[in-house]
Every structure is written in structure tokens, then in C-alpha cells.
Amino acid sequence: MNLSLKPEAAEGETLVDLATTPLRALNGALHKLAADTNQTLWTVANPAGRHAIAAGLDAPITVEIDGPVGYYCAGMNKQARVIVHGNAGVGVAENMMSGFVHVKGDASQAAGATAHGGLLIIDGNASARCGISMKGIDIVVKGSIGHMSAFMAQAGTLTVLGDAGEALGDSLYEARLFVRGSVASLGADCIEKEMREEHKALLASKLEAAGLLGEVDISEFRRYGSARTLYHFHVDNVSSY
């Protein structure tokens, strides 16, 4: 396994070059880290769109990835901070349980899908189905999101500084959606809701976590949530099924 320390590496930093190191070696090494490891900073060079980079982590470490990643980067993450200095493929931070994932570029479909916890920040745009079936994660997208985002979203928050595509929040459960820009259309059972003080406070806390508090005007956001009319299967809702 070629996990070498850079000559200029900081103490505790480990450099992994995926041009010469198999992905299995990297993920295997990351999985073996103890909770009190001193190897708390990992830098990954030449990711070249490889899939499943830093998937399944469960340690309080930081992984900096210098370049674009493929599908499922940081999938099922727990505890770790994963920073992608590039674009991310499908399902970044899918099913994340805790921790922090930051995509410096754009993200493809299903960003943060089914994730239970943690914070996902996307500096650019996110494609379709951002936050699909999310179960407690907080997602902050600085750009816009694609269609069918927050489909069947169960819990957590999705904050969008830009616009949302068609059918936002279709079949939504209890996730809370905040959009600053336009919404092309709302999905079945998703409605705009009053932005009360507690919601402004909630939004402020998410923006603060993303380092955006004070940079954007909270009053510009609108809140969307479930009308809860589809919570029980009923013939009167047949046109929505």
C-alpha cells in the first residue's frame, strides 16, 4: 500500500495518491482508524472521478480530496469531515449518519439521499433528486437544485440559496425546505408554509453551520413543507396517486 507522508506534510497528515494507490487500500486504511487516532488529516490526490472514495468512514478525521469524485463519495459517513475540492458524482454523502461533507463544486443527482444526519454543503448546484428520501440530514446548496428534489423526504432540512426545479418535495413527509429563489413547481402534497420566527431561527442555525450567517438575508427565503393530506391512503386523494 502506498500511503506516504509528504515531505512537507503537517504532523498527523497522510497523503494518498490514488494514481498509484488502489481505492481499496485507502478505504481499508481509513476504516481501521481508531476513534483516538493521530492520523486525523488525510489528503487524497488524483481522485479522477473514482467511485466510493471515503465511503463508510467512522472516525473523527478530515479527508481532503483534491479533485472530482465519482458516485457515492462519503457514502454512509459517520463522524468524518470530507472535503471535495471539485465536483461530485451521484449520491454524494448518501445515507450519511453524522459528520460533515463539503463539495466545493457541483453535485450530481441524489446528493444526500436517504441520509440520517450530518451536514452536507454544496457550493455549486445540485442536480435532480437532491435530498431524496432524506431522513434527518441538513443540506445547504449555495446554487440551485434540480427536479424532484426532496422526494419523499422524511426529516431534516434542505436549504437552497438559488432556485428549485420542478416537483419540489413531492410526497413529502416531515423534512423542512427553505428556498431563496424561484420554485419551478411543487410536487404532490408539498405546500408553501408560513415562515414563523421559529423557522427563521432554524434556518439561521443551518446557515450559521454552513458559514453563511450574515451573508444572506433570511427574509428572502420561503418555507415549504408537507400538507400531510397523503398521510393516509384514501379514495378522495386518488388523483394524487
Added chain:
Amino acid sequence: MTDHSNTPRTTPRASATFDDYTLSEIRRAAATGIYDIRGGGAKRKVPHFDDLLFLGASMSRYPLEGYREKCSTEVVLGTRFAKKPIQLKIPITIAGMSFGSLSANAKEALGRGASAMGTSTTTGDGGMTNEERGHSTQLVYQYLPSRYGMNPDDLKRADAIEVVVGQGAKPGGGGMLLGQKITERVAGMRTLPVGIDQRSACRHPDWTGPDDLEIKIEELREITDWEKPIYVKVGAARPYYDTALAVKSGADVVVVDGMQGGTAATQEIFIEHVGIPTLAAVRQAVKALQDLGMHRKVQLIVSGGIRNGADVAKALALGADAVAIGTAALVALGDNDPHYAAEYEALGTRAGAYDDWHEGRDPAGITTQDPELMKRLDPIAAGRRLANYLAVLTLECQTIARACGKSHVHNLEPEDLVALTIEAAAMANVPLAGTDWIPGRNGGF
């Protein structure tokens, strides 16, 4: 005025097309405006393993002595990529059924019975419970579209992972667990409000198609350090192509579930009219594996309507490595037991026909979350009944295998079989009994 009183009259005749069940369904639909939902698999009669017979030994083949000569039954699943394949003592596994659709006692009983016989059980939609993990020596963790309760800790403590693409009762369909069964515990595991109807998605949220699935499987292997066998389960619809694509996607094991396979809750019309029978699926799946040179390298599990050791033996003879049982396992636990006949009648049905599993009022305490009904099922006694039943299936399968001269149940082969009907001969690709005719073989008809 003509007297017609002595004119012979015809006997009242019901329509074969509009039979009593059909008429009752039209009336039910007219009254409610909504389709009928029920549990279980296809109830209509379809070509099945009953339409096949074993030839047994004769002048050209000699049998093995029952009770004296060994007929092995062990199965290893996941030999293709997994570092830790599943080792089963018998070729019969317990199919995926969720905590939520089943009571905690029922899940525990399944684990107890399967473990006693050295085989595996499987989670379902809704996640893994500690009781289930604790009572199952080998537990397969389902990876479903809803991802309810999915988490990396359970993924790592599972013995295998089953990516569910579909199931035989409803290929292409999602699910619905009515609010009556969404108790606080069930809701908590699924991150949903208590008491609402819980919908399960029909397709996965973060992959579509075999190319994506290949990447998804790579992710699951990376997360679990390539230790766990990864199954791909499909509902029987296009078994040749689905099996081939599952292999292409990197599956260690393919599970093909025919239309007789049960579901917790789906539309009656879906169960009876979508998908194909188990018998029609087995040989297609096996042929795909053979064409790819992967037969016995990627293992095949067949499910849907397995009831006795003959069904097990026939599935294995057609090329499966193991079978999975769901409905039969529930019956072994006590589902639809005549002991509760009066209570089934009070629900408007009868013991043996009860299929409103989604309503959560199961008198046997199996398909329910009602605390009082759940108490009726003793998980230890029910687990023992399941173990007994699995033992009988195994003994019956061995009996047939020995009669065919096989020292391992996997040595059963299509040449041991004939069909009773042309349909079964065509589907199973074995000769019609008393002939050497296989419909479709060599381009013939």
C-alpha cells in the same frame, strides 16, 4: 292462459368469467372506489412444481440407501467475491420479511427456527432489530429502495447484504404499510410519524439500471471491506436478462422470486397479474448463469410457493443452489391456524384464507403490531415448529435425491425430471412424461 308450471327449467348457471369471487370484487370496488389490498402471493392456479415428477432410479441408475448412505445438503453462498461467504447446513433459507409487517415475536421465532437448522433469515423493509440479530446466527440485511432504518453499523454486523430490486408478488411495485401497524417503535425505526400510512418506494433513490447498480455494489463492498456476500433479489419477470444483468453488476448471489411469493401488502390486481410463476423463472435464470459460465459460481436462490421437500428438490434439480421460504415459514409459525377459526370468521374470512395482513389484526399474532395479539405467539415454541418444518423439508428433499442416486442434493439435475403438462415441460425445459419431447427444444414446437 298457458300454464308453464310443468315446463322443464335449466339449472341456474354461474358464469365462468363472472364467477362468485369476481362478482364480489366488483361489488366491493363499487362500494369503496378503491382497489383491494392484501398480503400473500398469487392465489390463482399457475403451472408449478406439482407439474413435475422425478423419475427416480431404474436399470440405468442406482439409488442410495435411505438412512445409511449420506446425502449432503450444505450450501455455500457468496463464493464469487466475498471474503466471508455464507455457509448453510440446508439449502432452505428464510426470505425477507420486515419487522413492522411482522411482530417482534414472529421475527424472533424465524431467527430461532432458522438458526436451529443452520440456515439464514433475512430482514425486510424497516431495518434490523437487535432481537432479530441476536436470534439469527446468519442474517441477511436487505438493502431496499426506502432505506428505512438503513445504517452502516447494521450493514457491518450483517452476514450478507441483499439488494432488493423487486419481489415476485409485485415486480415493479413499491409497498404500503397501513397506519395501524406504524407503532412508535416501527415509526422510530423508519423515521416517520406514528400512525401514518408508510409508503415504500418502488425503485432505489440513488441508482437506476445495471451500470449504476454495479457502482452501488462496489460502494457496499467498500463500506464492508469486501467481507459480505451481496445478493441481488429480483421479482420473476424477465429472469434471463435480470439474472444476467445482476451478474454483470457484480452480484455474488441472485435471488429470483416467482409470483407465488408473498408480500405484506399490495394490490390484489398487482399480485395476480404482474410477474411470472416460479416454475417459469428457474430455468431462464439458470440458463443465463450457464451462458455466462457462472452457474455455481454465482449462486441462485429461488423462492415463491415452496411448500415441501419435493418443491425444494425440483428447484435444485432445475439448477438452483438454494430456495427461500416466506409464506410457508409463517404457516409453520402458526399463521392461518384453524385454532383461531372463530376469530378468522369474525374478520370476515376463514383460517387458511386470511390475507389482510396489512390491517394488523392477525389472530395468530404474527402479522400484527397489536401488543395483545403479539403475546399469542410464543417465539420459542414457534421457532421450534419452524425448525421442525425445515427438518422435514430437508429430509424429504434428501429422500428424493437418494432415490435419484445423488450423494448431494446439488447433484439433482434436469435429467431427473419429467413434466405432467406441456406447459410445465416448456417452462422447465424437461420432457413431457412418457415422451422425449421438450417443447421448444431444437426449434421444434
